[in-house]
Amino acid sequence: MATHPPACGNDTIHSTHARTGRPTIAADKAQSWAYTEDFITESEAAAAARARAEEFGIPAVSTGTGAALRLLAAASHARAVAEIGTGTGVSGLWLLDGMHPEGVLTTIDVEVEHQRAAKEAFAAAGVRATRTRPISGRALDVLPRLADAAYDLVFIDAEPSEAGDYADQAVRMLRSGGSLAVTDALWHDRVADPARRDEATVAMRELGRRLREDERLIPAMLPSGDGLLVAVKR
Numbered sequence: 001m002a003t004h005p006p007a008c009g010n011d012t013i014h015s016t017h018a019r020t021g022r023p024t025i026a027a028d029k030a031q032s033w034a035y036t037e038d039f040i041t042e043s044e045a046a047a048a049a050r051a052r053a054e055e056f057g058i059p060a061v062s063t064g065t066g067a068a069l070r071l072l073a074a075a076s077h078a079r080a081v082a083e084i085g086t087g088t089g090v091s092g093l094w095l096l097d098g099m100h101p102e103g104v105l106t107t108i109d110v111e112v113e114h115q116r117a118a119k120e121a122f123a124a125a126g127v128r129a130t131r132t133r134p135i136s137g138r139a140l141d142v143l144p145r146l147a148d149a150a151y152d153l154v155f156i157d158a159e160p161s162e163a164g165d166y167a168d169q170a171v172r173m174l175r176s177g178g179s180l181a182v183t184d185a186l187w188h189d190r191v192a193d194p195a196r197r198d199e200a201t202v203a204m205r206e207l208g209r210r211l212r213e214d215e216r217l218i219p220a221m222l223p224s225g226d227g228l229l230v231a232v233k234r
């Protein structure tokens with residue numbers, strides 16, 4: 001009789017879901033995650049912006065997260081996207097690549113030097129200046145000035161301890177059918193461990209709980225990068 005590999009790859013099952021008994025983690029997951037992150041190749045412009053981020057000593061979204069952001073922007077033909085945390089423009093380049101060709105990225109950062117580097121990255125990538133609206137300032141000062149129900153996508157990547165307040169503003173700013181995306185939602189893999197109680201971990205865990213329980217939203221946790229928490233506004 002012919003032998004077949006187990007239907008669920010359960011030769012590598014690390015644990016099973018308590019209720020369904022389905023496999024949740026395979027021992028080779030780390031390899032799959034690495035494959036997932038490299039599945040799409042980053043543009044030269046994004047790689048150059050990433051190198052600038054390293055010079056500044058600030059993180060940028062992973063390639064897998066960038067690809068997921070581009071996908072979200074493309075799926076909604078996004079014409080209006082807001083980004084909290086411009087950095088040197090890595091995530092902005094991914095978002096712009098997925099958006100409608102006339103779409104405008106509003107991007108907020110408190111550090112003028114970071115935004116200058118991002119503007120250079122956008123120009124080097126051939127992005128027209130009319131497609132970006134950089135706003136310099138603290139996110140919690142700027143966000144209340146942005147319009148209600150006017151954005152197709154809001155992306156959060158700034159101060160983790162403030163992410164819940166950004167999300168409140170983001171839900172107000174999103175149109176029905178628009179998406180919220182929050183990076184670092186697994187916060188260095190600490191969020192899943194209830195014993196971890198530092199401020200950023202607790203803030204991200206709490207944000208996940210709130211978005212999960214918010215009846216205005218349809219949420220999911222994507223394991224891209226350090227966790228990409230996404231939610232569509234009903």
Ligand SMILES: C[S@@+](CC[C@H](N)C(=O)[O-])C[C@H]1O[C@@H](n2cnc3c(N)ncnc32)[C@H](O)[C@@H]1O
Pocket residue numbers: 053058059060061084085086087088089090091092108109110111114137138139140157158159162
């Ligand atoms: C992780 S970096 C953003 C990286 C960027 N999204 C990318 O992938 O290229 C976080 C950025 O948030 C900015 N930031 C931190 N706190 C902020 C705040 N309260 N308001 C606005 N920007 C803030 C920092 O200056 C930094 O540029």
